[in-house]
Amino acid sequence: VTKGVILVGGPSKGTRMRPLSLDCAKPLLPIAGKPMVWHPLAALAKVPGLTEILIIGFYEDSVMSGFIKDAKREFPNIGISYLREYRPLGTAGGFTTVIRDSILRPPVPQNIFICNIDICSSWPLTEMMELHGKHRGVGTILGVNVKKETATNYGCIVSDPSSLVLHYVEKPESWISNMVNGGVYLFDKSLFDEIKIAMDDKAARAAEDPLLQLQSDEILQLEQDVIVPLAAAKKMYVYETNDFWRQIKTAASAVTASRLYLNRFKTIAPELLASSSAVIIPPSYIDPSAIIDPTAKIGPNVAIGPGVRIGEGVRVKDAIVMEGSTIERHACVLNSIVGNNCQVGPWARVDGEPEPEQDSKGKISVTVLATEVTLAPETLVRSCIVLPNKSLSKNSANQVLL
Ligand code: GDD
Ligand code: GTP
Secondary structure, X not given: OEEEEEEEEOOOOOHHHOOHHHHOOHHHOEEOOEEOOHHHHHHHHOOOOEEEEEEEEOOOHHHHHHHHHHHHHHOOOOEEEEEEOOOOOHHHHOOOOOOHHHHHOOOOOOEEEEEEOOEEEOOOXXXXXXXXXXXXXXXXXXXXXXXXXXXXXOEEEEEOOOOEEEEEEEOOOOOOOOEEEEEEEEEEOOHHHHHHHHHHHXXXXXXXXXXXXXXXXXXXXXXXXXXXXXXXXXXXXXXXXXXXXXXXXXXXXXXXXXXXXXXXXXXXXXXXXXXXXXXXXXXXXXXOOOEEOOOOEEOOOEEEOOOOEEOOOOEEEEEXXXXXXXXXXXXXXXXXXXXXXXXEOOOOEEEOOOOOOOOOOOOOOOEEEOOOOEEOOOOEEEOOEEOOOOEEOOOEEOOEEO
């Protein structure tokens, strides 16, 4: 038996997703037409022998309840629940208090998957299980290769040819390797013993270090407090994937992730994609309740949410259009995210640059219209972040419109 845990964090994080995350919690932001949290959930649901998925975070229950209801309906054979941390406990802190009983209740799992939410990946979970079954370690990490310049933003991994992790450093100050922690783990149930050891160890260190005493004794980080000592004890392995993988931290990366997932749907779930018609260039996702004028041209890499209306002659490409928005006739939306209930007037143009390969500090690439933004006819908005409820009638470029 296997169980799955998805770490969704809480409202204090996700600041780089603003202004989108002002109205829609990060786990629910639509990526390729599905809430962000749906992607790891659907991947876990396919794992043979997986009985239960626990989503853990510190969002209010009411934020997640609609999603949980839908997920239970979609995956009726799997137990799915959201468990709330009363405050941020770190990536492993919730294991001792919030989810321990749920995970360890029968059927007691032999293995536990842990997934970060803010990544997009092909989720090679069966491959990880295969490797995990072959070694005697406690855990297997998904390893991905990133550009040398960006590696230090991640947990960095040095391994040997047998996939044994020789060295793990969380966000090191200087470069140690291009292989990084992809934010997906498979652990033996003895993880709980390791967490207990890490807790005791932290308490012992706190007794000597007044600075540590200030920190809550319930906070525990999976990476620094559990994986680092496990790697030092030669008990961690890494499954290296060459398939696609990205972090989803910014609005621009949401558009990239949407593109990667839509491309993947072409092979694994073509039924999810909008059926091809003369004006829809695949891959695109169009919610069945959206109304699209037959003369509009949509795609590739477009995800259109529920209740959206697209007028005649409209062009949409490389974009996410969220629930309830209207794009009026002959408007054009490229490399952008249009938030909930926006109104883009006739002949308006909303465009941006694709996500840059590397974080170009302060420069806006993808245009983001937050909730209920209105654009007057023929307005041009290029590489801008537009805050909620704004009405724009002047052209703007490269700025945050408050
Ligand atoms: N439940 C809960 N409680 N979840 C949390 C908490 C918490 O207190 N803090 C973070 N998370 C969740 C986030 O929602 C995310 O899914 C995951 O834990 C990791 O988030 P961060 O702690 O912000 O770390 P990061 O994303 O900068 O780096 C992590 O992911 C990288 C891959 O994307 C690390 O694991 C890196 O080593 C890794 O390379
Ligand atoms: P395709 O014809 O789709 O292959 O696009 P393209 O190779 O011309 O690419 P480009 O990214 O330049 O533009 C994408 C599409 O949007 C093109 O079909 C353009 O004609 C259309 N387009 C560009 N600007 C506007 C605009 O302001 N309004 C409208 N309605 N369409 C536009």
